[in-house]
Amino acid sequence: MGSSKQLPSALKIKMIDAHKAGEGYKKIAKRFQVAVSSVRNVIKKWQFTGTVEVKLRSGRPRKFSERTVRRIARKANHNPHFTAVDLRTLTPQTLSQQSAAMGSSKQLPSTLKINMIDAHKAGEGYKKIAKRFQVAVSSVRNVIKKWQLTGTVEVKLRSGRPRKLSERTVRIIARKANENPRLTAKDLQEDLADSGVVVHCSTVQRHLHKYDSVKSHQKKTFPVSSPQNSVSEVCKGTSKQA
Incomplete structure (x- = not known):
């Protein structure tokens, strides 16, 4: 509560x-x-x-807010194919306040950052620079603070393995899967290999499970009819006709 x-x-x-x-x-x-x-x-x-101030409480603060928990529950109910790993990527706490499916926030061009630095050197304030270049005040503050701390405006390479499939590629294979439900993950993997993207079948399946529009199709099974059963069915049919 x-x-x-x-x-x-x-x-x-x-x-x-x-x-x-x-x-x-x-x-x-x-x-x-x-x-x-x-x-x-x-x-x-x-x-x-002797004071009315609230002291810091002991213990680790909660990582998930009530809003985040409701969001996870809604996603899990909406798509039963989601696993705990998939749901983990939806929480803003684990991926710098952005979901992995949405990707990182849009970076400002380096030339724009340099112009903002020049305006700051000229004595302009954050709000004036933000209004001049049509960006948020927080963006101006972050660019200038980073420049003062590191001496550069370039974005450093992030740690971890980069994603093998881009959002555009995932949308393409999802559209193919919806247009032809008979396509398997192996077929989609071969299509990607022809276009120069080499991934495993499990990678294709994992990305497709994240899309609500892609419906899973199970292979229909039929009862096995042995020769003995076939003969007995024929005998039953003839006896009913008689």
């Missing part, structure tokens, strides 16, 4: 001042539109600790 909403420190101080002036709990609660128990807790804490 999470912790209860904290009252602002300024409001707590006003409640303390009202208590010092001789007002009671109920009168203070009615005046500031809060619960009597909240007034009591604030005053008791101030009397015990």
